[in-house]
Amino acid sequence: MSSEPNVIEHLGRIEAITPTDIRVVILSQSVCASCHAKGVCSAADAEEKQVVITKPYHNFTVGEMVKVSMQQSMGFKALWWGYLLPLILLLASLFTLSAVGFTEGRAGLLSMLVLIPYYLFLYLFRGKIEKEFHFDIVKI
Numbered sequence: 001m002s003s004e005p006n007v008i009e010h011l012g013r014i015e016a017i018t019p020t021d022i023r024v025v026i027l028s029q030s031v032c033a034s035c036h037a038k039g040v041c042s043a044a045d046a047e048e049k050q051v052v053i054t055k056p057y058h059n060f061t062v063g064e065m066v067k068v069s070m071q072q073s074m075g076f077k078a079l080w081w082g083y084l085l086p087l088i089l090l091l092a093s094l095f096t097l098s099a100v101g102f103t104e105g106r107a108g109l110l111s112m113l114v115l116i117p118y119y120l121f122l123y124l125f126r127g128k129i130e131k132e133f134h135f136d137i138v139k140i
Helices: 030-034 072-099 104-113 115-124 126-130
Strands: 007-017 021-027 048-054 065-071 136-139
Touching: 007 072, 021 065, 065 072, 072 104, 072 115, 104 115, 115 126
Parallel strands: none
Antiparallel strands: 007 021, 007 065, 021 048, 065 136
8 A cells, every 4th residue: 555665554534633633543444454564553453543643733624534654664663662572571581480490380470470560661651652653644
């Protein structure tokens, strides 16, 4: 669906507008099945996904159809923070705890507990992390 290389695009409808933000509902499409970026794009998994775009000076209206896009590298960054880094932490702690003599059950349980501070960190710094992801919006 992307007209530019390394850009992920989805069609959406503007649901709400504030003076600084635009909330867009991404429309589910069967095109997602053949998209090369569906593995890193959460819009491919959801029936309806909302995206908030910071755009203080705009001329959009509620209900208008738009195209939402982001760089493919942002999708890979989300994949890293959401899936790969927690998996690495989980496996590293599992192997480390097993190597120092914990039983498999205890090592597994303690490894899962390692994810609690990780997700707490993500939650506490969500505002800063959110600013790293930039969406663009254009009229159709």
